[in-house]
Amino acid sequence: MTEATYTSKPRLNRAEHGRKAAPERILHLGIGNFTRAHQAFYTEHAPDAADWGIAAFTGRAGDNVMLDALAPQDNVYTLIVTNQDGDHFEVISSVSSIHSADDITALRRYFADPNIAIVTSTVTEAGYMRDRNGDLDVANPAVAADLAALKADHETSELTTIPAKVTAGLLARRASGAGSITILPCDNLAGNGAAFRKVVEQAITAVDPTLLDWANDNVAWATSMVDRITPRTTDADRQTVADELGWYDEFPVRTEPFIEWVIQGDFPKGRPAWDKVGAVITDDVTPYEHRKLWLLNGAHTSMAYIGTLLGVKTVGEAIADPTIRAWVNEWWDLASSYLTISTDDYRAKLIERFSNPRMHDNLLRIAEDGSQKLPVRIAPVAKKALADGKPITPAARAIAAWILFLRAHGETDARDAYLDDVLPLAKADGPDATRNVVAYLDKELATFDEFVAAVDAQKEALAAEAAKRQ
Secondary structure, eight states: OOHHHHTTSOBOOHHHHSOOOOOEEEEEEEEOHHHHHTHHHHHHHSTTGGGOEEEEEESSTTOOHHHHHHGGGTTOEEEEEEETTEEEEEEEOOEEEEEOTTOHHHHHHHHTOTTOOEEEEOOTGGGGOBOTTSSBOTTSHHHHHHHHHHHHOTTTOOOOSHHHHHHHHHHHHHHHTOOOEEEEEOSSSTTHHHHHHHHHHHHHHHHOTTHHHHHHHHEEEOEEEEEOOOOOOOHHHHHHHHHHHSSBOSSOEEEOSOOEEEEESOOTTOOOOGGGGTOEEOSOOHHHHHHIIIIIIHHHHHHHHHHHHTTOOBHHHHHHSHHHHHHHHHHHHHHHTTOSSOOHHHHHHHHHHHHOTTOOOBHHHHTTTHHHHHHHHTHHHHHHHHHHTOOOHHHHHHHHHHHHHHHHHTTTTOOOTTHHHHHHHHHOOSTTHHHHHHHHHOTTGGGOHHHHHHHHHHHHHHHHHHHHTO
């Protein structure tokens, strides 16, 4: 079937295939495939789903592909859960509306609405706009421009960065008297609640310090750990939906059976009964965060750069490669030694997930924004290993692979919010070249001569392995 044929199918729509749009009580920043397979899935399945609709905003200024695709479908879409022996399909109706990231007027309006109880986000590590110290990157021109614009005009200024947008939203909420709200980040970042709070409060301080007291009394900052592998949508996915279900969905989302959500925090205005459909509500999300960030995300990041260097395209191909798999296990052995919860079953499940032959998760997708991922997925374990005299090669290998990846793909396939900063560092030569790259990721890590030498050694080893495979 050609594209022309599947687009001729009747269009998926809410009236025929979904359920009535629920009243909007959740505001989501940065809707993408992961959001639609994860938070929207939990909300769809919650027993009180009819009371909790999601008003979502796209993630990047000017990128309205998802908005334009889903608007003709009344914002419903097909979820394809890819088991090893076949697909399971369902229509997700929990997203009540989608708006452009550029529509700051609508964003302010939602923040000012007392019916909005929760703000969730999937804006990636890069969206927090942090510098190397985890502070708001006020030297970034976009951040500086937003702070100046918002300080001059609280009510109508146009903004592009997330910390400034949230600050504008909270200003609008205070002005409207809408009361308390929970902000629940859902990004792959340890302590995402504290990290998000820090940059937003620093933006508030720069714009209107009087808002801080109000925020302390009215904003509940929650933290979460999220997990579900979700590749990019392809024409093959659209084809599958048309063949199996008989309708045209411009933006279905394919995902794996596994799903996990661990949440820590307060919800003064309530929340969907996510815990009734598998979400874990806990007083301490940290052990779950570390297990996921270090084992799943750390392995993903390592495989993305190593695999690409060795000519591998997908996660499934990477984990099937004996050399790469052995290196992943070395990383897991090291990272697991610093976890306080069980990892044996988790590691076995990861192998199963990575090996799913029907999940074609592209390594170049996972390779995006390495400058933001390596500091939280690899560097913490590396520093612990150095302090304890444990093997550092698995961590050094990941960073070495990233450097070689940037050298080979920096001008073509690499996508990174800070590419202009890291690409010259990766391509530089000289005695301090590697140390400078490591310092960009983690200043403390760069002070260890042993680690810098290990990264240099792994650069040579990976280059040799790649040459063998040509």
